[in-house]
Amino acid sequence: MCLLLGAAGVGKTLLVKRLQKLSSGDGKGDLGEPPPTRPTVGTNLTDIVAHRKITIRELGGCMSPIWSSYYGNCHSLLFMMDASNPTQLSASCMQLLGLLSAEELAKASVLILFNKIDLPSYMTVEEIKSLMRLPDIIACAKQNITTVEISARNGTGLATVLLWLRNQHRHSS
Numbered sequence: 365m366c367l368l369l370g371a372a373g374v375g376k377t378l379l380v381k382r383l384q385k386l387s388s389g390d391g392k393g394d395l396g397e398p399p400p401t402r403p404t405v406g407t408n409l410t411d412i413v414a415h416r417k418i419t420i421r422e423l424g425g426c427m428s429p430i431w432s433s434y435y436g437n438c439h440s441l442l443f444m445m446d447a448s449n450p451t452q453l454s455a456s457c458m459q460l461l462g463l464l465s466a467e468e469l470a471k472a473s474v475l476i477l478f479n480k481i482d483l484p485s486y487m488t489v490e491e492i493k494s495l496m497r498l499p500d501i502i503a504c505a506k507q508n509i510t511t512v513e514i515s516a517r518n519g520t521g522l523a524t525v526l527l528w529l530r531n532q533h534r535h536s537s
Contacts, residue, residue, distance in 0.1 A: 365419050365437045366529060367472075369463065370444030371456055372425030375479045377401040378516040379444065379525075380410045380422050386522055387412040395519045407434070414530035428459060435468035440532040442525070443476050447492060447513065448483040457496045470506045473532045475525065482515035489513055 368376050381399050404424035411417050420442070423431055443463060445456045460476070463469055476498075480486055489511060493499060502509045510528060514521030 365421060366440045366442060366533070367431075367434060367438050368420050368422040368442045368444065369428075369431055369459070370425060370477075371428075371446070371452055371459065372403060374425065374444045374446040374452075374456075375516040376422050376425070376444050377404055377408070379442075379477070379479070379514070379522075380408065380412075380420055382516050382519060382522055383420070383526060383529075384410055384412050386519075386526055387414055395522075398517050412526075412529070414526055414533065416533060418529055418533045431463075432466060432468070435466055438469060438472050440529065441469060441472045441474045441507075443474060444479050445476065445492070446480050447478040447486040447489075448480040450487060450495075453487075453492065453495055457501075460496075461501065464501065464505045464507060464509075472507055474505075474507045474509045475528050476509065476511045477521075477525065478511065478513045479516055481513045481520060482518050 370376055378401050408422040410420045443460055446452055478489055512521050512524050
């Protein structure tokens with residue numbers, strides 16, 4: 365099981381739809397126009413195929429107070445942030461710290477996704493890492509943490525996410 369978490373409006377649903385489309389073909393086709401999405405109320409389960417079936421459980425951002433109810437059986441964690449919204453950064457940082465300190469997630473691999481890099485107002489990874497003191501967070505975390513810049517809208521970086529998922533779930537049950 366892979367958990368997909370992040371604040372409301374960061375693009376989690378679009379990411380899952382895009383990953384599903386990317387994994388369903390040869391991975392080289394045009395993603396086309398972004399499909400319509402709605403804010404997730406509750407949870408969505410989506411299976412993608414990356415050499416094997418991987419189930420992604422997306423939890424709505426408004427559900428963050430009860431995210432911990434879903435930590436069991438979590439092999440990997442996708443944590444999504446909106447790179448174009450500096451006012452949301454501190455709240456996202458607090459959410460990330462809470463996830464990294466959860467004992468049930470101590471062995472989960474973590475991929476931090478900086479989404480919306482296609483928008484003109486996006487912050488670079490270097491800016492975000494500096495503002496969040498992300499190198500310090502990574503140094504203190506028990507988890508193996510990777511970061512990637514993506515655009516769920518235009519597909520930038522999604523092949524990297526799919527490859528990361530494939531590698532994390534290669535030998536899992």
